[in-house]
Amino acid sequence: MKGVVPVTLGLIGFGAMARDIVACFPSGEIDWRVLRRGNATRDLPEGIHAVDSLGALIASRPHLVVEAAGHDAVRTCLPPLLAAGIPVVMASVGALADPATFAAIDSARRAARVPLVLPSGAVGGLDYLSAIGHLPDAEIVYTARKPPVAFSSDLAAQARETGQAITLFQGTAQEAAQLYPKNLNVAFSIALAAYPSPVTVRVVADPAATGNQHEIAVSSTVGTALFTLCNRPAPTNPQTSAVTAMSMAAAVRRVLQEREMGA
Template identity: 45%
Template structure:
């Protein structure tokens, strides 16, 4: 069976877990490249057998079947447009970057003009199929609450004058629109952006962000109400062993999305 060629942008917690899973897969095998910034300290950690590319030209020479972004909002601005201009499908995990309408338009235009495809990962969340289905509802209300332990919010708590070690009661860090949430918390609120894009948009999707010392993992609560009915979903994700801001499941979710991309049978 022909091997699948996948280029992963970044080599942090999620990308590292994903690359490890791709290398372990067989039938079919994956040929993997990582796209790093020039001089990246991650280069020394890249396993042997994985190609390193540092430019769009080097990416093109690798001839990927699929590009996967797992690096952050900066990569969506810097590398994803180049990959789309090469006519490649690009699976984006840092969806929060699309709160910027101008960037979103640029990416869509690049995909349309060059035959690329912008694929948005569901990442740490589920049930986006339901949210997409109720999107046309006349009376759609969607709220999202993120509840994570203090370890996920150390820098943010310090900026507000809190000692992360001494948090004894829940602290609400943010209440507002998904657009503001995605802009203020680029590493944490990709899920809010996914809900906004699947559902009622960045202004109508209401978000609250709570730091909770009692939180059992990275907890996402989604509530949807419309003339079609109601939906409530709670997901309690274990944090990634290497980055407490990210959920461990995200690497697996990207792996499942990659498998769907190549599969003759697709679950939508």
């Protein structure tokens, strides 16, 4: 709208997810400041401006920063951003499975009293998990079932040859997030919501899967629950559900609305 000053937001990374997040906002609504690996500035669309360092991103004083670049970016960028008083909306939640990373980020967040937002991403029902997580008998099993192409070309070929689903992993959410940093960030989001109850994670490559399928099965003294979601993969990234970028964008809008209401 003419006369409206764009809101300045930071963005770490400009891969498939970041592009999808940007596409969720009308042109001209956001003044994006993008920090990319190697400080690459090529192929940036109109209205998106590169910054050449984390210091320059902080100096631009964005209203918030969206992380969409992976676990390494979380470790190096989030503590300084939070310490500078800048809210962060985080995609790579699985990076918090590393105790040192978690401690550094939590310390910076608490000291600056600034929000660190963990969107629900590809799943729902996290409020239910938070409600029953303290029950001593709660049992929670999360199954991620995706087409083999979401994992590796070798695995895809194996699954096509056998036509059978392959269980790649069963264990804790922390192990899953570290073994599959591009596929299982959502597993650690579920574990954080359900804490202190443990979450058993199953990872299945299934040639019959019609999309990225997520199943959360819960049993406790207060009842049972089964959350099943089947998400279409992002067109340019089969490892990620298309709805994940929309969840990130919704989280950004909530932070901006809360900031406006508190101003």
